[in-house]
Amino acid sequence: VCIHRVRSCSNIRFIKSKYVCVFDKSAFKFSHQQRLFRTSAVSCGQIVQFKLSDIGEGITEVTVKEWYIKEGDSVSQFDSICEVQSDKASVTITSRYDGIIRKIHYNIDDIAFVGKPLVDIEIDASKGVASEDVVETPPMSHEEHTHQEIKGHKTLATPAVRRLAMENNIKLSEVVGTGKDNRILKEDILNYLAKQTGAILPPSPKAEIVPPQRKAEAVPAAPKDKTRKIPVPAARTIAFSGKDKTEPVTGFQKAMVKTMSAALKIPHFGYSDEVELTQLVQLREELKPLAEIRGVKLSFMPFFIKAASLGLLQYPILNASLDENCQNVTYKASHNIGVAMDTEQGLIVPNVKNVQVCSVLDIALELNRLQSLGSAGQLGTSDLTGGTFTLSNIGTIGGTYAKPVILPPEVAIGALGKIQVLPRFNGKGEVFKAQIMNVSWSADHRIIDGATMARFSNLWKSYLENPASMLLDLK
Amino acid sequence: SFKNCLWLSCVLRTPKACFWSTAGGGLIIQSISNDVYQNLAVEDWIHDHMDLEKQQVLFLWRNSPAVVIGRHQNPWQECNLRLLRQKNIKLARRRSGGGTVYHDLGNINLTFFTTRKKYERMENLKLIVKALKALRPQLDVHVTDRYDILLDRQYKISGTAAKLGRTSAYHHCTLLCNADKFVLSAVLKSPLKGLKSNATPSVPASVKNLFEEDPSLTSEILLDAIAKEYAVQHQIDHHITLINPADETLLPGITNKTKELQTWEWVYGKTPKFSISTCLNMAYKDSVLDVKINMDIKHGRIEVCNIDLPEQWLPPGLCSELVKNLTGSKFCPNETTTLVTTLLRVCPQDDEFHSRWSLLCENMISLM
Numbered sequence: 148v149c150i151h152r153v154r155s156c157s158n159i160r161f162i163k164s165k166y167v168c169v170f171d172k173s174a175f176k177f178s179h180q181q182r183l184f185r186t187s188a189v190s191c192g193q194i195v196q197f198k199l200s201d202i203g204e205g206i207t208e209v210t211v212k213e214w215y216i217k218e219g220d221s222v223s224q225f226d227s228i229c230e231v232q233s234d235k236a237s238v239t240i241t242s243r244y245d246g247i248i249r250k251i252h253y254n255i256d257d258i259a260f261v262g263k264p265l266v267d268i269e270i271d272a273s274k275g276v277a278s279e280d281v282v283e284t285p286p287m288s289h290e291e292h293t294h295q296e297i298k299g300h301k302t303l304a305t306p307a308v309r310r311l312a313m314e315n316n317i318k319l320s321e322v323v324g325t326g327k328d329n330r331i332l333k334e335d336i337l338n339y340l341a342k343q344t345g346a347i348l349p350p351s352p353k354a355e356i357v358p359p360q361r362k363a364e365a366v367p368a369a370p371k372d373k374t375r376k377i378p379v380p381a382a383r384t385i386a387f388s389g390k391d392k393t394e395p396v397t398g399f400q401k402a403m404v405k406t407m408s409a410a411l412k413i414p415h416f417g418y419s420d421e422v423e424l425t426q427l428v429q430l431r432e433e434l435k436p437l438a439e440i441r442g443v444k445l446s447f448m449p450f451f452i453k454a455a456s457l458g459l460l461q462y463p464i465l466n467a468s469l470d471e472n473c474q475n476v477t478y479k480a481s482h483n484i485g486v487a488m489d490t491e492q493g494l495i496v497p498n499v500k501n502v503q504v505c506s507v508l509d510i511a512l513e514l515n516r517l518q519s520l521g522s523a524g525q526l527g528t529s530d531l532t533g534g535t536f537t538l539s540n541i542g543t544i545g546g547t548y549a550k551p552v553i554l555p556p557e558v559a560i561g562a563l564g565k566i567q568v569l570p571r572f573n574g575k576g577e578v579f580k581a582q583i584m585n586v587s588w589s590a591d592h593r594i595i596d597g598a599t600m601a602r603f604s605n606l607w608k609s610y611l612e613n614p615a616s617m618l619l620d621l622k
Numbered sequence: 623s624f625k626n627c628l629w630l631s632c633v634l635r636t637p638k639a640c641f642w643s644t645a646g647g648g649l650i651i652q653s654i655s656n657d658v659y660q661n662l663a664v665e666d667w668i669h670d671h672m673d674l675e676k677q678q679v680l681f682l683w684r685n686s687p688a689v690v691i692g693r694h695q696n697p698w699q700e701c702n703l704r705l706l707r708q709k710n711i712k713l714a715r716r717r718s719g720g721g722t723v724y725h726d727l728g729n730i731n732l733t734f735f736t737t738r739k740k741y742e743r744m745e746n747l748k749l750i751v752k753a754l755k756a757l758r759p760q761l762d763v764h765v766t767d768r769y770d771i772l773l774d775r776q777y778k779i780s781g782t783a784a785k786l787g788r789t790s791a792y793h794h795c796t797l798l799c800n801a802d803k804f805v806l807s808a809v810l811k812s813p814l815k816g817l818k819s820n821a822t823p824s825v826p827a828s829v830k831n832l833f834e835e836d837p838s839l840t841s842e843i844l845l846d847a848i849a850k851e852y853a854v855q856h857q858i859d860h861h862i863t864l865i866n867p868a869d870e871t872l873l874p875g876i877t878n879k880t881k882e883l884q885t886w887e888w889v890y891g892k893t894p895k896f897s898i899s900t901c902l903n904m905a906y907k908d909s910v911l912d913v914k915i916n917m918d919i920k921h922g923r924i925e926v927c928n929i930d931l932p933e934q935w936l937p938p939g940l941c942s943e944l945v946k947n948l949t950g951s952k953f954c955p956n957e958t959t960t961l962v963t964t965l966l967r968v969c970p971q972d973d974e975f976h977s978r979w980s981l982l983c984e985n986m987i988s989l990m
Contacts (some may be wrong), residue, residue, distance in 0.1 A: 202786065203741050212694045212894070225788065230693070232822065235720035235769065236784035237693040255894070256820045320874060397923070398951030402964035407970045468971060484871075495960055524956035525707060528980050528987075531963035555967045 187328055192269040194249055197229075199265045209233040211253045213618075221247045223330065224307050228266060231259060240400050245272035245305060304331035311336050325388040334386050399492055410552050414592040418600045419548055422608050424566060424582040430614050433596035438511060448486065449510040451538055451563065454503040454610040456482040457620050459536060462603040466535050468556045470593055476594055485534035485554070486514065487523045489544065496554060497526050503622070538563065542584065549587045558591040558602070643929075648856030650680045650849050652864045658688040658714045658725060659865035663879035665785075665792060666717065668735050671875075679735035680852045681794075682845050682862070685725040688712040689809055691819050692720040692783060692901075698894045701809050703990070705893075705949060711809060715889050718794060720783030721824035726802035728831065730841050732848060734793045741791040743769055750780070750797065753851035756834055757843070770827070771797075776829035797848075799841045800833035810963035814989065819896030824892055890922040890954065902985045906978070911935070915986065919953045936971060936978060944983075955990045958983070 200514045202209060209231040216228055222242045233236050250267035253259050302311065304319060312319050314523035317336060324331040345461055396404060427450060438445035459466045459482050485498040497517045499510055520526045539551055549562035564585035571581035588610075590600045610617045653661050661683040668679060689701050689711060697703060697713060700722040706713055725731070734746045747765040754763050760775050771780035782795040806829065832839050846862075853860040870877055882888055895918070902913040914930035927948045931941055947965060951957055962983040966976065 165888045203738070203791075204743070213892075232694055232719045235692075235718075235782055236786055237717065238786040239788070241788045353641035365648045395950055397949075398947075398957050399964065401947055406964050406967050470971065472854070492956070492960060526956070526959060528959055528963055528984055532960060532966055532976065532980065533979075556971050 157395060161484065180454065188425050192246065192271055195244060195246070195268050195270050196264040197243060197266050197268050198229075198263060199240065199259055199261050201261055202233060202236075206261065208213045208258050209238065211255060211257050212253065212257050215250065216248050216251075218248050218251055221245075221295070222268065231255075231501055240265065242268065244268050244270045253616050302386045308333050308336060322611050332388075334388075338385050394559060403493070405554065406555065409555050409580065413553050413555065413558075415550075415553060416597060416600075417550055417587060418586060418591050418597065418604060419587040420604055420608060422470050422582050422586055425580075427611055427614050428566070428582045438508060441506055441508065443511045444515055445508075445511050446512055446514070448538070448540060448613065449507045450538075450614070452484050452486070452499060452514075453505070453507050454607050454617065455484060455536065455538060455561070456505075458603045460503065460608040460620075462599055464595060464599060465559045465590065465603055467558055467594065468535070469558060469591065473593060481533075481535065481537040483533050483535045485537035485557075486517070487537060487539035488518070488539075490521055490524070494523070495521065495526065496534060496537060497521060497530040498537075500533065537561070542566065547585045551587060551589050553589055553591060558595060560589050562587045562589075629951045642772060647676050648680065648852065648858045649678065649863065650682070650852060650858075650861060651865050652682040652845070653684075653867055655867045656684055656727065657867070658685040658690065658712055659880050661685060661731070661874075661965040662690075662714060662883050663793070663866045663876050664865070664873070665733055666879045667873050667876050668733075669717075669785065669787055669790055669792055669871075669949055672735065672790070674735055674737045674740075678740070678856065679733075680849065681733040681735065682849065683731045683733070684727050684729065684841065685731070686712075687724075687726045687805070688714055689915060690714045690716050691722045692822055693717055693785075693892070694719060694822045694823075694894060695722060695824070696817075696819050696896055696931055698702045698814055698893070698990075699817050699819055699821060699896070700824055701793050702811055702813055704813075705809050707965055709805070709809075711805075713889055714883060716783065718785035718792070719822065721781065721822065722799065722804040722810060722910045723781055723796055726797070726801050726805070728786050728802065728833070728841065730799060730845055732795055732797065736793075737804060738786060738789055738791045738793055738839040741784070741786060742792065743784060743793045747782065747795065750795070750848055753847045754832075754844075754887070756851065757840070757847040761832075761835065769789070769795075771795075773830050773832070773894060776828060778827040779830060779832060781827075785793055786950070797844060798829055798831045799839060799844055800831050801942060803829060803831065814898070815899075816900035817896060817898050819894060821896065827846055848914075851958060873971060886922070886952065886954070890952070892920050893919070894927075897918045898989060900979070900989065902982075904981055904985055906981060913982065913985070916990070917953075924948050924951055924953050929986075930983070936976060940975075940979075953990055955987045958987050958990060960989075 174358045199209070208235070211229060212232050213230040214228070215230070216222055216226070222228065223245045224242055226242045228240050228242050228248075231240060246268040248266055249269045250264060261267060264289070288510075304324070309319070311333060312322070312331075315336070322331050324330040325335055350599060419491050424447075427447070431445060431447060431450070434443050463478050464476070466479050466482055468479060469475075470477070476559050482502040483498045483500050484502050485496040487494055489495050497520075498530065499505070499513045499517070502510060504512070517530060518528065520530065534557065535556070536557060537551075537554055537560045539549075539560065541549055542563050545565055547564040550566065551560045553560050553561040564587070566582050566584045568580055569583045570578045571583070573579050586604065588600055588604055610620075624728070642649055645773070655661060664681065668681065674677065689697075689706060691697050691700050691713070693716065695715070697715075701713070703713070705711075710984060724728075732746075732750065736742070737783045744765065747769060751763050751765055751771060754761050764775070765771055769782040771777050773779045779798045780795050782793065785791065790937070810824070810826070832844065848863050850860050865872065867873070867876060869878070885891075897919065898915065898917045900915055902911075902915060904911045904913060911932060912929075913932075914925075916928040916930075917924055918926040927940055927945050929945055944962070944965070947961060948958070953963055962979070966979060969975065969979065
């Protein structure tokens with residue numbers, strides 16, 4: 148049984164035919180002789196060979212570049228099937244039918260021929276085969292576009308769904324599609340309607356290929372069939388067809404799994420305190436324009452980092468490393484202070500090298516460099532290795548107290564909360580506006596004790612609460 | 623001068639309110655943005671949403687420095703990614719086929735939107751040549767059967783690509799007015815050796831700017847001449863409507879399209895499967911090590927990875943640990959850098975090992 152290309156003759160519709168073939172232009176002259184009819188009863192879906200249609204410009208062959216579907220997938224009319232390329236033109240081939248892909252005739256990089264089968268689709272028997280020239284629905288104006296493009300796939304609602312939307316004056320652009328590839332299903336339209344009117348609507352069948360006896364339901368504007376019982380549930384249940392998504396853990400995430408698992412083997416203890424930054428805030432305001440003249444953006448971090456380094460000079464055990472067997476402690480000479488950074492990828496920790504010999508401005512400059520490289524995704528290996536102590540300024544995002552996790556092979560870490568304006572008492576017993584920031588330290592209890600952590604924290608705090616005191620110890 | 627006034631009065635730039643309701647069989651629009659992703663998103667939008675049956679569209683656009691690869695190409699094969707990153711040149715993958723091009727403000731892009739049935743590249747290119755000749759009759763420009771436009775019979779000034787969908791199609795091409803040829807040739811050369819792939823290769827060609835032929839020609843003048851010819855051929859007013867590709871009200875859904883074009887999954891992940899087989903020559907202390915690397919990369923991720931190191935150069939088990947972690951990871955310098963530096967935290971802490979690990983990893987990252 149053959150269907151002629153409807154270019155120059157009228158529509159011929161065949162139902163319940165076993166095989167349907169589509170001829171391209173060149174074979175047209177032979178088609179008159181080959182008009183053989185064979186009707187036979189079919190038990191399940193019929194396999195239709197979907198042939199590669201004319202590309203234009205006299206092209207006869209193309210290269211298959213990408214498949215959007217695989218064997219066994221169900222497709223709807225107008226779904227993208229594959230991408231082919233011919234002479235600098237990339238062509239998206241879309242399905243003419245609703246059905247299930249049963250066979251793919253080409254592999255990637257194979258040459259496909261116009262007029263030869265591309266895929267075999269099993270379509271529903273009762274639906275019959277649409278005429279060769281697809282009847283186009285009247286083109287929509289741009290406001291009511293029927294296409295939802297996701298990932299290069301042209302995903303339309305099926306004709307039945309589109310009709311339903313049109314009849315109810317619904318803009319498809321306002322409906323959230325929950326079907327495969329965000330396709331709009333009939334129940335999405337019904338849910339949308341239910342939300343608009345508060346009506347309770349009967350649950351609808353989920354399958355896209357509608358079995359014959361229920362075909363009437365696809366056209367709801369038709370007069371209600373009184374013999375059909377519409378179940379009205381007592382409680383309204385909106386069908387949620389979201390699916391769980393499982394992805395493998397790879398790359399950087401995988402490395403983090405390893406590192407964090409090792410980190411939590413370290414016995415952590417925490418120590419927190421409040422730091423009164425009123426004087427530092429004022430100092431920074433004064434110094435900001437001076438730094439700008441020298442091409443540096445000055446935040447609070449350079450002060451926190453330098454104060455930490457001054458503290459580490461007094462308590463070098465916090466800048467140490469314990470070997471695997473816990474046999475030896477190595478006191479690191481350099482203060483390479485890591486600064487936790489939040490990027491698109493996740494948490495990365497570049498470090499400022501040798502803070503012990505850097506000025507506050509040096510640190511600020513280096514931080515600027517690391518920050519711009521970090522946001523551009525261009526940090527190098529040396530920026531990200533060799534850290535000995537870490538500060539995490541989580542307060543820029545939010546939070547007050549935290550419980551930071553030590554990054555091996557380090558032995559201590561500090562998390563800085565956000566700066567809040569809070570009422571405090573001064574020496575005279577008066578209430579004043581104080582700039583308060585909380586700090587939460589975690590340390591390796593195997594080699595560091597609470598007292599050491601507390602004294603370090605107090606020293607660090609004193610430098611920040613009275614910045615002028617840093618001058619006495621600056622090297 | 624009189625000539626300038628005439629030019630100004632001919633080019634009416636209408637506000638967006640009149641955008642969709644022009645009469646006549648054609649519409650000429652120009653983007654106010656130089657962002658390659660935004661402009662490519664406009665092409666997508668028009669291709670997906672506009673009814674081109676009654677009205678064809680000519681879209682004019684220019685981009686700040688960017689390299690644009692074809693739909694089925696391999697960026698590692700086509701350009702010098704390290705140079706791109708250093709110079710902050712953007713990398714985009716378009717949806718049409720064809721080869722790799724370099725865009726900057728000295729290059730103009732023209733997109734001809736038609737229905738699928740009316741798709742006809744030769745006609746469009748002939749229109750451009752006609753416009754150029756009308757502007758400067760002495761220009762020796764012609765269209766080849768490869769859909770290139772050549773100047774003086776030898777220099778390529780325009781390359782073409784096309785995208786066909788179910789009902790609509792577009793043909794776009796470049797036109798070199800005054801682009802930076804030095805940057806162009808530097809970025810379009812890949813330093814990677816040992817790459818095997820079925821991705822569409824680009825065909826290199828000698829290029830020349832129209833500006834070199836005639837210094838009085840600017841992008842503005844050329845754009846206008848082509849718009850004028852299009853208007854004549856489509857019997858419409860010589861009206862260029864400006865559009866803002868960031869206008870979500872005018873182009874609903876454009877923001878998502880723009881975002882999608884920038885994702886790693888689209889730009890790099892759509893690269894057809896390829897393999898790299900190369901030898902790293904690493905200078906370490908007083909010797910040079912030859913390290914054979916073999917990798918299969920699919921969807922931009924390392925599917926298979928083999929590193930052939932001299933025995934015991936790295937502590938036992940650590941090379942395979944590295945390979946295990948690289949497998950499934952993105953073939954991306956940033957991803958790999960963060961991966962290997964994070965892994966280093968749980969490796970033996972001695973300087974010798976660290977410097978070897980860093981050396982090997984940096985060499986591997988240089989391939990990406």
